[in-house]
Amino acid sequence: MTQLIFVLDPMCSWCWGFYPTIETLRNDHANTYTFTLVMGGLRTTGQMEWNTQSKAYLKQNCDAVTQTTGQTFSPKLLNRTAFDYNTYPACKAVITIRELWGEDAAFSYFTKIQEAFYTQGADITDIEILTSYVTQNKNRFLDFYHTDRAELLMHHDFAKARSMGANAFPSTVKIDEDGHMVCVSGYKWFEEILKI
Numbered sequence: 075m076t077q078l079i080f081v082l083d084p085m086c087s088w089c090w091g092f093y094p095t096i097e098t099l100r101n102d103h104a105n106t107y108t109f110t111l112v113m114g115g116l117r118t119t120g121q122m123e124w125n126t127q128s129k130a131y132l133k134q135n136c137d138a139v140t141q142t143t144g145q146t147f148s149p150k151l152l153n154r155t156a157f158d159y160n161t162y163p164a165c166k167a168v169i170t171i172r173e174l175w176g177e178d179a180a181f182s183y184f185t186k187i188q189e190a191f192y193t194q195g196a197d198i199t200d201i202e203i204l205t206s207y208v209t210q211n212k213n214r215f216l217d218f219y220h221t222d223r224a225e226l227l228m229h230h231d232f233a234k235a236r237s238m239g240a241n242a243f244p245s246t247v248k249i250d251e252d253g254h255m256v257c258v259s260g261y262k263w264f265e266e267i268l269k270i
Contacts, residue, residue: 150195
């Protein structure tokens, strides 16, 4: 089967806007494609200084996503006086779920923490918060999350995203049955993805 790889980050606003497209594809085209989730690593060193300028930049992005996609955002995040916008923990948590319980579980978990972050203002940089959204064995999740293997897999995802040319998030990579690859970067409508 043809493979669709979604290169995403849980704390990427355009990835939240892309969520309905992903769900439609996964629900309506399961017999046509296999679906894979790869973490892109938007900001994994917490390099964004939390100030008036950065919050204005994020608000502008969120407003653009809402205008384009209809996905909504809670103001709770931007109302924080301090926040380390580090996507590293959330990416690693998704990869942990994927490694332990498979792709479907990873997609489900990704959606839960993404929705919590953007619609409830949940701090998904906090491992306790990330663990609270795990529906499987929480101790097993935590044990694996802290292993060198989880770290290695996360960096493998980041490298894989770059090697496929997925330098913007979201990106959709199509690999057909003959191994031919096409990468489409950035937010796209459902109909545009089907035309790849």
